[in-house]
Amino acid sequence: MNLLVVTAVQAELDALGVDGLVGGVGPVAAAVSTAMALGSGTYDLVLSTGLAGGFAGRAPIGSIVVADTVRWADLGADTDEGFLDLAGLGLAGGDVLASPGGRWVTDALDLPVLTGEILTLSTMTGTDRRGAELASVHPSAVAEAMEGYGVAWAAQAAGVPWAELRAISNLVGRRDRSAWNIPLAFESLRTAVAALVRATVDS
Numbered sequence: 001m002n003l004l005v006v007t008a009v010q011a012e013l014d015a016l017g018v019d020g021l022v023g024g025v026g027p028v029a030a031a032v033s034t035a036m037a038l039g040s041g042t043y044d045l046v047l048s049t050g051l052a053g054g055f056a057g058r059a060p061i062g063s064i065v066v067a068d069t070v071r072w073a074d075l076g077a078d079t080d081e082g083f084l085d086l087a088g089l090g091l092a093g094g095d096v097l098a099s100p101g102g103r104w105v106t107d108a109l110d111l112p113v114l115t116g117e118i119l120t121l122s123t124m125t126g127t128d129r130r131g132a133e134l135a136s137v138h139p140s141a142v143a144e145a146m147e148g149y150g151v152a153w154a155a156q157a158a159g160v161p162w163a164e165l166r167a168i169s170n171l172v173g174r175r176d177r178s179a180w181n182i183p184l185a186f187e188s189l190r191t192a193v194a195a196l197v198r199a200t201v202d203s
């Protein structure tokens with residue numbers, strides 16, 4: 001099985017110690033990079049991976065999360081009546097995508113993983129108020145990152161199964177870089193992705 005691993009930044013790919021694509025930060029960079037890679041190679045599964053913020057009480061620092069769905073959570077309109085997603089705006093298109101490869105990834109890992117929705121946001125949450133709002137509006141969200149939906153959209157358009165797997169480096173809320181535990185998250189991520197790569201060799 002040929003796996004395309006997509007991270008946002010070089011430090012994430014270096015930490016994994018596998019071949020892959022540094023797709024850039026944010027959903028647009030991730031989508032364009034993934035689409036270009038899928039146009040020039042043959043892959044059986046695309047994996048969006050890297051660090052993520054975990055929602056308090058749902059995904060602690062150091063844990064591994066696998067998406068059952070990804071949601072572009074800031075695609076829509078901010079109104080006096082609250083946030084309107086695409087459906088709320090009466091626009092066609094999907095801001096939520098179900099992962100065709102998530103179940104396979106979870107089953108392939110002989111590790112404890114948390115499964116749920118992973119939000120994709122162009123604006124990383126940096127206040128407790130926004131974090132609480134997102135947690136309330138998206139009760140099944142376990143984490144937020146900035147690329148999953150873009151990778152998923154490109155893979156879906158190319159007809160290739162995709163999954164999102166992340167390690168929690170920080171909690172969603174007030175931005176406090178001193179509270180990020182990147183070494184722990186990278187250790188979890190390296191273990192999980194190594195197990196996944198082993199599983200792809202057998203498939």
Ligand SMILES: O=C(O)c1cccc(C(=O)CC[C@H]2O[C@@H](n3cnc4c(=O)[nH]cnc43)[C@H](O)[C@@H]2O)c1
Nearest residue numbers: 008011012025051052053124125144145146147172
């Ligand atoms: O500062 C460092 O040493 C460092 C090393 C590797 C990666 C980083 C990043 O900042 C990665 C950015 C990447 O991580 C995702 N991420 C992580 N936490 C959050 C969050 O709370 N909310 C949204 N996204 C998050 C995101 O996908 C970024 O692209 C730093």
